[in-house]
Amino acid sequence: MHSEIRAYHEDAGFFAAWDFASNYRDGESYVLLAEKMTTVISGPKTTMTLIYHYNSSYLRFAFTLTQDSPRVDVQTFIDWHEPNVSLKVKFPVSVQTSLAQCQIQFGVIDRPTHSDDSFAFAKDEIPAHHWVDLSDQETGIALIAKNKYGYRVKDQTLELTLLRSQHKPGEVVKTDNYDNFLINNFADIGKQKFIFSLFPHHGDYRVGGVINQAYIMNHPLQVVPVKPHPGELPPSLSFFAIDTNSVIIETIKLAEDGDGIIVRLYESHGLEISAMLSWVCNYHYVQYVDLQENKLDDSFYCNQYCNLEFKPFEIITLRLTQ
Numbered sequence: 001m002h003s004e005i006r007a008y009h010e011d012a013g014f015f016a017a018w019d020f021a022s023n024y025r026d027g028e029s030y031v032l033l034a035e036k037m038t039t040v041i042s043g044p045k046t047t048m049t050l051i052y053h054y055n056s057s058y059l060r061f062a063f064t065l066t067q068d069s070p071r072v073d074v075q076t077f078i079d080w081h082e083p084n085v086s087l088k089v090k091f092p093v094s095v096q097t098s099l100a101q102c103q104i105q106f107g108v109i110d111r112p113t114h115s116d117d118s119f120a121f122a123k124d125e126i127p128a129h130h131w132v133d134l135s136d137q138e139t140g141i142a143l144i145a146k147n148k149y150g151y152r153v154k155d156q157t158l159e160l161t162l163l164r165s166q167h168k169p170g171e172v173v174k175t176d177n178y179d180n181f182l183i184n185n186f187a188d189i190g191k192q193k194f195i196f197s198l199f200p201h202h203g204d205y206r207v208g209g210v211i212n213q214a215y216i217m218n219h220p221l222q223v224v225p226v227k228p229h230p231g232e233l234p235p236s237l238s239f240f241a242i243d244t245n246s247v248i249i250e251t252i253k254l255a256e257d258g259d260g261i262i263v264r265l266y267e268s269h270g271l272e273i274s275a276m277l278s279w280v281c282n283y284h285y286v287q288y289v290d291l292q293e294n295k296l297d298d299s300f301y302c303n304q305y306c307n308l309e310f311k312p313f314e315i316i317t318l319r320l321t322q
Contacts (some may be wrong), residue, residue, distance in 0.1 A: 002091070003090065004091075005087070005088070007085050008025060008029045008087075008088070009175045010085065011166075012167075012193055014167070015169075030054070032054055034052055035053060037050050038252070042243050045064060045065070047101065057078070057081050058078070059079075060077040066289060068199070070199060070213065073216065074197065077192075080165060080192070081182060084166065084186075086097075086166075087163045089196075090152075090158070090159040091198065095125045098114060099113060101133045101204070102127075102131075102153075103131050104129055107313040108173045111123055113156075117303045119168070126152065130145070130211075131205075133205040134151075134205075135204045135208065139202060140205065140208055141199065141200045142202055142205065143196065144198075144214045144218075145194070145196040146195050148161065164188055165186045166187055167185060167187075167207060192280075197217050238253075239299065241278050241279070241281045242276070242277055243275060244271035246267055247267055247275045249263065249264075250266055259319070263320060264316070264318075265318075271310075273310050275303055277308060279305070281318070283321060284301060284303065284321075285322070286320055287317065288318060291317060
């Protein structure tokens with residue numbers, strides 16, 4: 001697996017929080033070279049760690065392969081002290097496609113991988129929520145990130161913006177110390193940790209299970225040890241379950257007015273589909289509500305399950321009461 005980490009000089013001026021500097025990719029840039037590489041094999045896990053320096057800044061990337069995981073996870077630590085830089089990691093890929101799929105809130109949107117017209121040309125760096133995916137009918141690869149939202153999918157590559165140390169909006173904050181000056185006036189200065197992943201798969205993002213892998217990486221299972229104790233629940237149990245993998249249970253929460261539980265679901269594959277939601281809690285009445293939890297219809301009785309009809313990418317919010 002080949003990757004390139006490149007630092008672009010970018011001074012976008014006062015509106016840097018909203019705009020990119022014009023043609024900054026054609027200007028000064030520097031490809032970082034690894035100064036040290038170590039590999040550790042520990043049981044089912046293999047980790048290759050690469051160390052980089054850029055002027056006064058330090059970068060560490062730990063690429064990890066785990067036996068039961070289909071992803072390559074990259075734990076990243078950066079201690080950054082350079083203003084006016086856009087730092088990006090790029091992975092060349094073999095998949096050829098004219099469109100990339102990008103996750104947005106409660107859905108997926110296509111973005112062009114070319115610049116054949118003015119609209120496509122303007123979509124050079126694009127926003128996405130958890131992942132972007134390049135795939136054809138047979139195979140694909142997704143770039144999944146946690147808390148990073150700037151991607152590029154052109155030139156047969158997957159690229160992620162790691163940081164962008166542009167000037168913050170507002171007046172310059174004057175300090176006597178240069179490090180404090182950077183922290184007060186520029187974004188993404190200092191120590192930061194995050195994770196991103198590469199996920200090769202069969203088929204498109206639906207067949208390959210990209211959405212599930214993104215949820216697993218962004219919201220890993222939390223293990224809480226407990227002592228043996230008597231109880232009524234079985235050793236294994238899902239309090240809520242859905243019978244199709246294209247519908248995501250996105251939210252389970254107490255209602256804002258205290259009356260019941262709110263369950264929010266959405267269809268993630270762009271399909272019209274029927275799904276059954278089931279639960280084990282002592283709630284027998286279901287009501288459709290909007291995103292602000294306002295009533296849309298009267299409650300109806302359900303014996304711990306209900307059938308739902310979804311339009312493509314539709315969001316359904318339910319209130320469950322006793």
